[in-house]
Amino acid sequence: MSHRILIVDDSATARMMIQRIFEIAGWQDATFHQAGNGKEALDLLKTEEIDLVMSDYNMPEMDGAQFLRALREDAKFVNLPVIMITSIGNEAREKQLMEAGANAVLPKPVSPPQLNETLVSLFGEVNGG
Amino acid sequence: MADSKQDALIEAVDTALIGTLENMAFAEVVPLRKVPDCEFVDELNVYSVIDLIEPRAGRAVLILSKQLAESITESIYGMFEDGELGPDHQRDAVNEILNTLTGRLCVEMFGEDTIYNLGIPEFGMLAEKAEFQDPSSSWIQIDYSVEGWLLRVLIDTTLS
Numbered sequence: 577m578s579h580r581i582l583i584v585d586d587s588a589t590a591r592m593m594i595q596r597i598f599e600i601a602g603w604q605d606a607t608f609h610q611a612g613n614g615k616e617a618l619d620l621l622k623t624e625e626i627d628l629v630m631s632d633y634n635m636p637e638m639d640g641a642q643f644l645r646a647l648r649e650d651a652k653f654v655n656l657p658v659i660m661i662t663s664i665g666n667e668a669r670e671k672q673l674m675e676a677g678a679n680a681v682l683p684k685p686v687s688p689p690q691l692n693e694t695l696v697s698l699f700g701e702v703n704g705g
Numbered sequence: 706m707a708d709s710k711q712d713a714l715i716e717a718v719d720t721a722l723i724g725t726l727e728n729m730a731f732a733e734v735v736p737l738r739k740v741p742d743c744e745f746v747d748e749l750n751v752y753s754v755i756d757l758i759e760p761r762a763g764r765a766v767l768i769l770s771k772q773l774a775e776s777i778t779e780s781i782y783g784m785f786e787d788g789e790l791g792p793d794h795q796r797d798a799v800n801e802i803l804n805t806l807t808g809r810l811c812v813e814m815f816g817e818d819t820i821y822n823l824g825i826p827e828f829g830m831l832a833e834k835a836e837f838q839d840p841s842s843s844w845i846q847i848d849y850s851v852e853g854w855l856l857r858v859l860i861d862t863t864l865s
Contacts, residue, residue, distance in 0.1 A: 586825070587804070589781060589797045593729075634804065636825050663808030667817035684805045685728045 579606045579699075580624065584617040584631035584643065585661075594630055594661070594686060601692040614643025621647075626656065628698070633662035633673070641676055648677040657698050661686055711845060711862075717813035718847050718858055725806040726851060730780040735850040745850035746770065749857060751795075752831050753803040756824035757861075760815065766837055766859040767803045773854035774799050800826035806858075 581598060585591045591610050598606060609624055611617035613635045620626075629647070633640035640660055647653045660673045665683035673681045680694045719736050726732040735743050748770040757763035769777075778790055778798040803826050811821045831837060840846060840859055847858045 587797055587801045589794070589801045593781070634823055634825070663805045664811060664821055664823055665808065666812045666815075666819070666821075668820045672820065684808065685725070687728075 579603065579627045580609065581606050582609045582611060582617060582620060582624070582626045582629045582631075584611045584614065584629065584635070584640070586612050586632065586635040590632065590684070597686055597688050597691055598630075600688040601695065603695070614638030614640065614646065617643055618646060621653065629656060629658045631658060631660055633660055633669070634664060641673065644673065644676050644678060659694060659698075714814065714845060714860060714862075715847055717810055718860060721806050721809035721813055722849065722856075722858065724809055725802055726777070729802060729805065730777045732777060732780060732851050734856075737848040737850055737855075740850075743850045744853070746772075746854050748772070749855060750831055751799065751828065752834060752837050753796075753799045753826050753828045754837070755800075755803050755807050755826040757807070757811070758822040758824055760819055760821055762861075764859075764861040765803065765807045765810065766857075767799065767806070768831060768837060768857040768859065769799070769851070770854050771795075773851060773856060776852055776854070777802065796828040800828050810860075 583591050583594050585594065595608050609620055609626065611620050615638045617629070617631065631640045631643060640662070644658060644660065647656065647658065657679045658677065659680045659682060660678040661682045661684055662669060663684040665681060670681040679698055682690055682694060723734045726734050737743055749768045750771045751774055752766055752768045754764060754766045757765070774795045778795045781798050782790055782794060804823065807823055815821055837859060843862050845860045845862055849856045
């Protein structure tokens with residue numbers, strides 16, 4: 577079964593780039609869902625089974641940290657893998673997001689090798705299809 | 706602002722802009738102060754602005770021509786997607802570049818240990834923003850040639 581991935585970013589450009597980077601990294605058979613902010617993502621998670629969330633930090637309505645906290649407060653999503661991506665990524669931010677429950681934090685723009693390395697560390701496999 | 710601080714800020718903008726545009730759009734960036742005889746089209750029509758919220762207030766602005774915005778958007782989307790590109794794609798792509806650029810700039814300026822936060826980028830027509838057409842002395846203006854087009858970065862000096 578292919579992985580079901582939820583990409584959360586207010587920028588359509590970023591969502592499109594992230595999906596293609598997944599595909600370049602060997603996850604071309606995954607099923608992709610998209611949301612424009614944390615609220616939309618939480619709504620989508622009520623109806624869709626998701627195996628991995630890739631979320632931006634800096635978003636209107638509900639930012640990535642608020643989304644992450646809301647997600648981890650729901651017992652159903654305590655173990656759902658979440659990769660946070662951020663343009664404001666330094667060690668201090670990474671520490672903050674990891675403490676809030678992220679499984680990994682990547683700086684923008686994400687590169688395919690960087691993503692692949694993170695996915696291997698989370699899933700122990702190269703191809704997510 | 707002291708010259709050394711201003712020089713450090715300008716170098717940080719160079720590094721952030723070159724890294725961002727090369728990674729996202731494969732675009733060649735030439736700092737005009739380093740290559741004064743560089744030829745470029747001197748036209749500026751659109752802007753994107755983003756606020757720095759913490760650790761202190763500041764603003765960063767990207768100003769460019771519609772044609773360069775279109776070219777950068779085509780480079781980004783051309784790698785990934787078929788189909789027609791419109792103004793929404795351009796606005797989104799330019800905002801995303803400024804967001805990424807400013808994030809990189811903050812890492813350059815504030816280092817790894819400081820938490821910083823940015824606002825949401827806003828895109829608009831330069832003709833509607835007098836403050837960006839004729840910036841006051843509190844702004845630092847840095848000009849680049851990107852693929853032969855002028856691209857201007859304005860930084861509120863409180864950033865440094």
